[in-house]
Amino acid sequence: MNTLIKAEKVCFSFKDEEENIKQVLKDFDLEIEKGSFVSILGHNGSGKSTLARLFNCLHIPDSGTITVEGLDTSVEENVFDIRNKIGLIFQNPDNQIVASIVEEDVAFGPENLGVPPKEIRERVDEALKTVGMYDYRRHETHKLSGGQKQRVAIAGIIAMQPDCIIFDEPTAMLDPKGRADVMKTIRKLRKESGKTIVLITHYMDEAVQADRVVVMDSGKIIADDVPQKVFSKVELLKSVGLDVPQPTELCYRLQKDGINLPDVLTVDECVKELMKKIAED
């Protein structure tokens, strides 16, 4: 598989409000393959959101390079092409919606790309159907719930037809229902379009759904593997202030008490293994 995003020896720092220089990333290396579903996990201040902004040219590295399909993010001429390839969904659904009407907001991106009007119409309808908001196309954006707004924002990115979508904590400001809907949309997108998806989150149950989990702590990668392997390192995750999914935690504790159980990630798996264990005894 070929690489879509590549970060090499990236250093990045910024000045906070008191003019102190904060080093966010130091000699950071990461490769994201085309068509993969990667989640980046870390608690606040681990540098994970900065990473999303670096990938999308909103920040330029102090040193080192980030390339998107070979295009350097620090070259001004590449910015438009890179943003056309990588869509970014932000945390706050309110602050990324530009228009008052749902379909007009979804059309905003393709309009900026100079897509012909007829094709914009088709793209908008298709994108709204993908996120399940087609029936709301003429609704006013401010009357939607947080989860619906976030799905409209996702449709706005889909309509631009990028190769990759980065979700920067898309569910952090949503209620449980909105969270579930947005995650369902991400899974559907993954299954139907095969786009590269980078999900930045601090929710374990969301990170589990990816094919690969990258755990970050103070600007460094401390674990990078398939979810099963990453979440089996319960001690390591706890040491950086992260939790593990509840089923994993339960099995981990049972294992500690001498009960022989494999590592599990989901509730279904956990139930299955426990049932098996009970049947054995």
Added chain:
Amino acid sequence: MKDLTFGQYLPYDSFIHKSDPRTKLLLTLGLIVTAFVSFNFYSLGLVIVFTIMAMIVSKVPISFYLRSLKSIWFFVLLTAVLNVIYIKGDNLLFSFWIIKVYAEGIEKAIFIAIRIALLIFISSMLTYTTAPTALTDAIERLLSPLMKIGIDTHMFAMMMTIAIRFIPTLIEETNKIMSAQKARGANMDSGSLLSRVKAIIPILIPLLISSVRRAKELADAMECRCYHGGKGRTRMNSLKASWRDAVCTLSAGLLLAGVILLNVFL
């Protein structure tokens, strides 16, 4: 703040809703001017009949139009009363203390009241039947000749679109901050005028800070969606004038002709 009937869009499906916003905008201005140049009861009556017909065609319930008058009725009444008191004429109807009421004054007052009411009805009809985005679109296209003399009309239209988009968001935010400050013991509903004005400051400052933060985030989001000004930008819905606009323009033209004839001959 809840009573925002004036300036609201009501998505009904009518002949007027479907007309081109450019036509509606221009005809609204035309209709208001016509109402103010109707000098006698016959021509004003014609404008009233025309407006009521248009209101019916718009399918917006009449109650909405009446509600739009609610916030302004005091102003209408005040203007009418002032006219009754101050206009002097030949036919003294009655006098009371220092107030002398003339027939001309009453006539003038009725004219003014009807004209203001018409002004409100006609402009409400524009906003009730036209989405704010369509309206900004219309303004952008109508002003586009100004591009030639170096005025960036796209920027202006984008600013209006975003302002309209964020009005409800900011109202919601204001209410939230007000509740938060009340929960902290802020007293906004009583006290002297000065203390009430002072009570606004703890609402305005958080609102300002959060708006600046919102603006930054929105700018990032817009950049991520490849926004780079009006150059090379296409639009999903291009405005197209249709037979509807011809019908609207023709009927408005007939109205103006009728008003002029009635003004001159009666």
